[in-house]
Amino acid sequence: MAFMRKQAVVEALDINTITPDDAEKRITAGVKKYATNEANFAAADANTPYLGHIVGMGIESSNLADITMSIERQFLTKMTTKVPLSEGSAEFKLTAGELGKLRILDGQDALAATPGLSVKMLMDLGHMNKNDAYLEGVMSFAYVMACGDGWKMADALKKMAGKAEKLAGSERAEALANLKTLIAQAKDYDGLLADASKLAASKSKAYQNDKGGFDALNSELGLTLDKIKGVSAGGDAAALAKLRGEEAEIRTRLKMSAAKLRVSQEISEAAGKRRAIEDKKVAEVRAALSAAVSSAEKLS
Amino acid sequence: MPLEAEEVSALRFQWRLSRALVVPVSLVVAAVARLYFKYRLDPDIDRIRAEIWAKLDAHDGPVIWAANHLTLIDSFLVYWAVFPTSRLIEDRRIPWSTPEYTNYYKLGGPMQSALIRGLLYLCRCIPFLRGGEDAASESWRQKAFDKCAWVLSEGGAVFVYPEAGRSRSGWLEPKRPKDFLGKLALEVPSSKFLCVYLRSERQIATTACPPMGDTLRVVADLIPGVLPGETNPRDISQRLFDRLAELQQEWWKGSSMARNCAGNDVVDLKGGLLRENFSDDLTEADQEWMERHLTKREVAYLAEQGPANLFRTFWRFFCAKEACHKALGRAVIVVPNGAFHEIEIDLFRRKATHIPTGLQLDIRFTDDDEDKLHCVAVLRGGFIGDEDAEGDILWSVGEVPAGTSPGAFVRDLALDMIASANEDIGTASRLALTENSGLPGVLWRGEPQDWSLSLSHSGRFAAASFMIS
Numbered sequence: 018m019a020f021m022r023k024q025a026v027v028e029a030l031d032i033n034t035i036t037p038d039d040a041e042k043r044i045t046a047g048v049k050k051y052a053t054n055e056a057n058f059a060a061a062d063a064n065t066p067y068l069g070h071i072v073g074m075g076i077e078s079s080n081l082a083d084i085t086m087s088i089e090r091q092f093l094t095k096m097t098t099k100v101p102l103s104e105g106s107a108e109f110k111l112t113a114g115e116l117g118k119l120r121i122l123d124g125q126d127a128l129a130a131t132p133g134l135s136v137k138m139l140m141d142l143g144h145m146n147k148n149d150a151y152l153e154g155v156m157s158f159a160y161v162m163a164c165g166d167g168w169k170m171a172d173a174l175k176k177m178a179g180k181a182e183k184l185a186g187s188e189r190a191e192a193l194a195n196l197k198t199l200i201a202q203a204k205d206y207d208g209l210l211a212d213a214s215k216l217a218a219s220k221s222k223a224y225q226n227d228k229g230g231f232d233a234l235n236s237e238l239g240l241t242l243d244k245i246k247g248v249s250a251g252g253d254a255a256a257l258a259k260l261r262g263e264e265a266e267i268r269t270r271l272k273m274s275a276a277k278l279r280v281s282q283e284i285s286e287a288a289g290k291r292r293a294i295e296d297k298k299v300a301e302v303r304a305a306l307s308a309a310v311s312s313a314e315k316l317s
Numbered sequence: 318m319p320l321e322a323e324e325v326s327a328l329r330f331q332w333r334l335s336r337a338l339v340v341p342v343s344l345v346v347a348a349v350a351r352l353y354f355k356y357r358l359d360p361d362i363d364r365i366r367a368e369i370w371a372k373l374d375a376h377d378g379p380v381i382w383a384a385n386h387l388t389l390i391d392s393f394l395v396y397w398a399v400f401p402t403s404r405l406i407e408d409r410r411i412p413w414s415t416p417e418y419t420n421y422y423k424l425g426g427p428m429q430s431a432l433i434r435g436l437l438y439l440c441r442c443i444p445f446l447r448g449g450e451d452a453a454s455e456s457w458r459q460k461a462f463d464k465c466a467w468v469l470s471e472g473g474a475v476f477v478y479p480e481a482g483r484s485r486s487g488w489l490e491p492k493r494p495k496d497f498l499g500k501l502a503l504e505v506p507s508s509k510f511l512c513v514y515l516r517s518e519r520q521i522a523t524t525a526c527p528p529m530g531d532t533l534r535v536v537a538d539l540i541p542g543v544l545p546g547e548t549n550p551r552d553i554s555q556r557l558f559d560r561l562a563e564l565q566q567e568w569w570k571g572s573s574m575a576r577n578c579a580g581n582d583v584v585d586l587k588g589g590l591l592r593e594n595f596s597d598d599l600t601e602a603d604q605e606w607m608e609r610h611l612t613k614r615e616v617a618y619l620a621e622q623g624p625a626n627l628f629r630t631f632w633r634f635f636c637a638k639e640a641c642h643k644a645l646g647r648a649v650i651v652v653p654n655g656a657f658h659e660i661e662i663d664l665f666r667r668k669a670t671h672i673p674t675g676l677q678l679d680i681r682f683t684d685d686d687e688d689k690l691h692c693v694a695v696l697r698g699g700f701i702g703d704e705d706a707e708g709d710i711l712w713s714v715g716e717v718p719a720g721t722s723p724g725a726f727v728r729d730l731a732l733d734m735i736a737s738a739n740e741d742i743g744t745a746s747r748l749a750l751t752e753n754s755g756l757p758g759v760l761w762r763g764e765p766q767d768w769s770l771s772l773s774h775s776g777r778f779a780a781a782s783f784m785i786s
Contacts, residue, residue, distance in 0.1 A: 050590070051590060070722075070724050077590075077775060078654065079584070079588075079590070079591060079775070080590055082606055082609040082610060082655065082657070083590075083593065083606075085655065086605070086606060086609070123609075123658060124653075124656060124658075126655055127653040127654075127655065127656060128653075162755065166752060166754060166755050169752040170751075170752045173749075173752050176725075176728075177749045177750070180746065180749075188746045188747060191762060192746055192747070192749065194762055194763035195747075195748070195749035195761070195762075195763055197763055198751070198760050198763045198764070198765070199749060199751055199760065202751060222649055223649055225519075226521060226650060227651075227673075230524075230650075230674045232528070232529075233522070233524035233525060233526075233528070234673075236524065237524065237525050239525075240389070240525050243425040243429070244419070244423060246424075246425050246426055247422075247424050247425055247429075248423050250426070250427065251423065256419075269672070270673055270674075270675060273659055274673040274674070277653070277656075277659070277673050281651065
């Protein structure tokens with residue numbers, strides 16, 4: 018089966034006939050045209066983020082959907098039978114059926130920030146068999162984000178030190194005051210990376226916000242259902258229809274809120290767990306932070 | 318329009334009954350807030366109350382309570398926070414409330430509904446109907462206004478939300494005043510405004526109630542209702558909104574949440590990869606790809622614009638979503654990368670909605686030409702600006718010189734812009750860029766600044782924005 022997409026012709030193959038490593042290579046090759054950082058792309062592995070320019074491939078957010086669609090175009094799967102999520106629901110999930118086009122549904126790719134995480138997503142969704150040996154080498158989404166922030170911080174510190182070095186007089190004094198703060202921030206962040214429980218606590222803020230939002234929406238839904246109950250007794254059809262519309266809207270919001278909550282919960286939990294691959298990546302970024310701090314401290 | 322004798326008599330009866338039961342009702346309100354919702358008041362509440370009551374004691378006339386509005390139980394919480402039990406005998410000071418009829422008066426089955434109506438009656442409520450433009454709705458609003466004016470003319474107090482509804486952005490916007498309270502003050506010129514800004518520490522969006530167990534902080538002031546020479550309701554309302562906005566700023570100074578939440582995004586319309594999913598003449602697009610980015614409403618709007626505008630309109634949606642994504646990130650609302658459906662853009666009204674939280678943002682296209690789009694989005698912290706008034710957000714869009722890294726260029730562009738906007742800074746070398754949780758920040762004199770810096774680059778262009786409020 019071939020798909021024509023401008024000049025590119027992609028031959029889709031059954032994802033279960035290849036290894037996770039091969040799937041990863043195909044996924045990486047599929048996004049080549051979107052990568053603006055050629056050097057990082059050339060050295061990309063399972064844990065190279067699609068986005069970002071410091072350690073990432075430099076893909077722009079305007080091409081995020083293209084990454085997902087590129088994966089869909091390349092593989093065939095047996096998870097093709099649409100089953101409604103609940104009776105009468107327009108929403109569906111995919112279960113085992115005939116070999117056909119791979120579909121990644123809305124929100125399923127929320128954590129697929131690297132080729133390795135894309136492969137993990139395909140395993141989680143049942144398109145591929147789970148391969149623990151492969152997943153051992155795939156850094157969790159929480160750590161992709163945490164390390165990415167560390168790289169950005171080290172880069173900012175390095176650049177600031179470079180600028181401050183060239184200044185003189187009062188401008189230099191002010192730049193050094195800023196540099197001192199940057200150094201303190203880098204050290205704080207290094208301390209956060211060093212302690213998985215601290216990192217988990219910091220990531221739980223977003224989770225707590227999302228949880229608060231989800232609970233608040235549930236309260237809104239309860240209130241709207243109470244209003245419907247109240248209006249139903251009066252027989253005001255127009256008011257009832259308006260409230261039913263409100264209810265449907267809140268349920269849509271709740272569904273999105275629940276999906277969002279799952280993501281932030283996963284990040285919060287994963288931030289507290291560290292395997293060899295996360296240790297390795299954390300060590301790399303901590304070394305970069307430490308080097309940037311040392312060189313900046315020589316100036317200040 | 319004066320009230321009928323029966324209406325006055327009904328109000329007097331409600332007032333008498335409420336007076337008789339004020340102690341148990343107030344204790345129930347406090348107990349529910351404290352024990353059921355587990356809310357805590359500002360640790361400094363005694364000082365705050367003492368200051369407010371010193372001002373109230375010095376004013377013998379009627380009082381219009383005017384507060385920000387974020388949750389459905391704000392009236393109870395403001396009353397609990399401001400009114401100490403020791404003052405419950407001061408009957409005239411206990412405010413009448415104006416709850417929205419559709420929100421409170423038909424809740425649940427007959428028993429529950431009757432119970433709530435009874436409680437609202439004892440809490441001196443005058444039901445209000447904010448929606449509807451028909452004669453009946455207008456007449457309802459006029460009647461409610463007349464009742465409020467009557468209470469004030471009797472030396473009492475009324476509680477009205479000046480924004481006329483819960484703020485969908487979580488921010489009181491002083492540039493959009495409503496006239497109702499100005500009119501009310503003109504009707505009873507001896508009134509003063511009790512301005513209250515109350516918010517729970519973790520209240521981000523508009524919700525039914527603040528998060529359970531949260532601490533409520535409050536700032537308040539008593540200001541004149543009508544100043545000598547004031548005859549225009551808008552002028553009075555504007556003064557009231559301005560004071561509430563000052564109290565809002567004061568509240569945010571003590572908050573751990575970022576006050577300024579804005580974002581930007583630039584799109585290079587000539588970028589080759591942007592055209593990938595469109596036909597060569599840009600009048601058609603890959604429907605599936607499009608639907609991955611747009612909600613059903615957005616797709617419908619896009620279809621209305623016609624094929625000639627398809628390409629530009631699609632990227633306007635995208636540009637606005639990206640700007641909103643960054644503004645929301647400032648409020649620790651993380652929109653996962655690629656979750657384009659979580660943000661819905663209304664290009665006509667220049668509004669965006671974060672669907673899971675219901676938060677509304679303002680959007681504005683500062684650059685919209687053949688080459689590029691640049692959009693700014695503001696959740697809170699200041700005014701986005703429009704044709705009539707300058708906003709609190711500044712931006713700069715530039716072309717990335719050949720051979721220069723767009724990331725480095727946009728950082729220099731941002732610092733130059735900030736330095737040139739503030740005489741005290743003067744030169745960009747006095748500033749530094751920092752990164753916090755993946756969001757760019759600015760350091761000045763060694764201190765992080767809450768300026769909501771946002772950076773973006775796309776193809777040939779780079780753009781930066783920040784807030785000056």
